[in-house]
Amino acid sequence: MDIAKADFIEGMAKGLAVLESFDTERQRLNATLAAQRAGLTRAAARRHLLTLAHLGYLETDGSYFWLAPKVLRFSGSYLASARLPRVVQPTLNRLAAHTQEPFSVVVLDGDQGVIVARSGATRMLAYGLHLGARLPAHATSTGRVLLAAKTKKEFAQWMKGRELVRLTQHTVTDAKAFRALIEQVRAQDWCAASEEHELGVHALAIPLRNMQGRTVAALNVVASPARLDPATLQRDLLPLMLDAARDLLPLL
Incomplete structure (x- = not known):
């Protein structure tokens, strides 16, 4: 969304940039590290860190800062009020009960997919697949979907100057090969990815569209390699997921 320059609160944007600097790679930051990650001067980063700590969103030992439980208010409010998670939850529970596999719904946020809904625990639970988890789009089935x-123009802009980080030995990192992979996903309308984000994790994803034909999210399942064998995939999991997507169509 574009807004007039006069309506843009730069201080708020900088504060949020500092807050977003914390992730699984860097769980504790000092002013220098926060400044580097948020693109601010060290003095500005320090003021934002101290303010966020004063407001209760960060904790500190005087030198380093880390996220406080209060930040969960944002995700909790979203999950409680957003329509998408509430609409898809019964479908996820039904699919999980039928297959004994875990299902999730993911939306795209920049270069990451964010899990906004998931079924309850089943026999296989991959590391990091929890509500709010952020997963690299290029290495996951949901991200690729x-x-x-x-559009091809939007995807070309997304790819411009981007480095596809290698996360395992199976991750596709060559730009030409990745573009071809996305074309294949676009043509077949589903994606299977095996051990590209995390070893031992095999996943299948399909798009969830609304009545206008716009993809609003991706539905995925994490399964064993045997379940993602092409023949088994087309016989068991893919038809169930496509049926679920059709049922959700008028609700999205």
Whole structure:
């Protein structure tokens, strides 16, 4: 969304940039590290860190800062009030009960997919697949489905100057090969990814569209390699997921 320059609160944007600097790679930051990550001067980063700590969103030992439980108010409010998680939850529970596999719904946020709904625990639970988890779009089935939903111009802009980080020995990092992979996903309208984000994790994803044909999210399942064998995939999991997507169509 574009807004007039006079309506843009730069201080708020900088404060949020500092807050977003914390992730699984860097759980504790000092002013120098926060400044580097948020693109601010050290003095500005320090003031924002101290303010966020004063407001209760960060904790500190005097030198380093880390996220406080209060930040969960944002995600909790979203999950409680947003329509998408509430609409898809019964479907996720039904699919999980039928297959004994875990299902999730993911939306795209920049270069990451964010899990906004998931079924209860089943026999297989991959590391990091919790509500609010942020997963690299280029290395996950859901991310690729959501990238394939972009127009070719939008996808070209997304790829411009981007480094595809290698997360395992199976991750596709060559730009040409990745573009071809997205074209394949766009053509077949589903994506299977095996051990590209995390070893031992095999996943299948399909788009969830609304009545206007716009992809609003991706539905995925994490399964064993045997379940993602092409023949088993097309016989068991993919038809169930496509049926679920059709049922959700008028609700999205």
